[in-house]
Amino acid sequence: MTSSLALAVTAGVLIAAGVYLLTERSLTRILMGVLVMSNGVNLLFLVAMGRAGRPAIIGSTDPEAMSDPLPQAMVLTAIVITMAVSAFVVTMAYRSFQLNGNDEVSDDVEDARIRALAERDDVSDSYEDIKFSDTGEDVVSE
């Protein structure tokens, strides 16, 4: 099977750019990343297809000279799915903007909890502040 180096390199660059954008906080940029990356991945299917040939229509083309139509069908499905995903992510970004004034993906719940605990200066149940029971004064301060 022969395949195009140009396509493979373009796919690589697109996917790399997409992954970089995915690491951003803002949903809009993540969406850009997804779009760029999905285009890169779709190109990979064209790489997998092998050499481009003539239209795959029985009767008008010699079967030997045809392109492989199957990857194109798969890419078509993938494009439709990406379109739906984009619509959903745009809606989600807008809703986040309505609620929070920005469209950033927020922290993990656990991270937020730990930060809140630190801000409240709470200690865990197992931690005991040793005091003399009769005076109530700290051992450390004495």
Added chain:
Amino acid sequence: MNNLLTIPVLLPMLGAALTLMLGPRPRAQRFVSVAVLVGVVAAAATLAVQAHTIGVQTLWVGAWPRGFGISLVADRLAGIMLTVASLVTLAVLVYSTGQDEAELRQETPVSIFHPTFLVMCAGVSAAFLAGDLFNMFVGFEILLFASYVLLTMSGTRPRMRAGSTYVVVNLLSASLFLTALATVYAATGTVNLAQLAMRLPEIDPGTQAMIQFMLLLVFGIKAAVFPLSAWLPDSYPTAPAPVTAVFAGLLTKVGVYAILRTQTLLFPHRPLTDLLLWVGLATMIVGILGAVAQSEMKRLLSFTLVSHIGYMVMGIGLATDAGLAAAIYYTAHHITIQATLFLVAGLMQRVGGSTSCDRVNGLATISPLLGALFIVPAMNLSGIPPFSGFIGKLGLLNAGIAVGTPLAWAVVVAAVSTSLLTLYTMAKAWNRAFWGKPMTASQMPDTLEEDDDVHEGRPMPGVMVGSTLALIAFSLVLTVAAGPLYDYTYQAAMTLRGGDYVRAVLAVVEP
């Protein structure tokens, strides 16, 4: 050829269209949804029986010659998964109709819950029945899309936060899946599972290993195995109880199914079994340690969900018939029990006004029935004999001991410890939420949880209790019928490893 194979996919799709049109008429909508899911259960059960008695059921959609076009396949594994999944979906839907009247309807003025729920059901069926990787991908996308909508339903702040993490993670995994598909097609010229099983062993071992690893990575994200599990406890707990229940029961299990299917069928020599065992071990331990630290019921259950995925991965990693059989049985058990527990968490929310153990107390005094509803599945999850959890774990441990390598022993030890820690978390939740004196909403202390839907306790509607009871009864059936079921899963495992699947799908002559 068996046209019944299309029913579990087409019927829910049709139902989704109907319920969408019936939006303004909730009663008719509920009736259609329930009727559709009953139909799916019947079709799935028939397929499971046919796969057992007649052999692997196949359908080349559109009557294209074998090897071209789309194939749907139901072997014993797909049959049992589909049956259990659709039963649980039905129970959860019935539960939600009970909740509907009181809560959901206020939340979602446009009634999109039923159509979306049915679309998700169609996606799950499509993923289970797909005979090729690309349609498995499409099935995954259908169910994920429905799950995005269900998770972010009514667009409140916590749900948008949870939803954005969930959506981004799944977008990434979808891209990875597509990349894997392109690689598979470039290497072998097909995405049909049966053809792949024949062609993959002939290609370069390096390429094979790459494909295997990529597929494992993709399905690992969906199944939420450690270290790819961080998204799950972060996103599941904010959704309404029925949604979380069906997500927890089904969605991760579809990932487990895909791992089981691809790893056994496509890579029979399985060079990555050690990796799977390590992953299973880490998933069990890390997941349950997360659960120990939680006090909010739904988050706690999400962590136990991650942890128990480890058991199934362990069974797959053992790579023996006994291990696979136990993993399949455990998956069936876990779909049921995890969904039940999330439904019970929904009932706790109603009765106690919150699902945080910091805020509710004495639930067993307020409602002894709720106490009973919680303790039975909780003990089942922990693996207390004679419940199905015990039988599944026993099978896995036996299989692990039979393999007998140091790594297998390490996983066995981890499995026993995880079981013990699960019992500990369940007992802790029981102590804190169900014992003690009941408190009112005004007495509830402030916590750091983001779930602020605190209210005074309300009675439990009969429908919600009834469907939860039905699921518990089903888990007891899994226990009582463990003998025949184990036979079934054992043969399912044999079909996976033998060539039955490939022969049935590609056979030129109709058997």
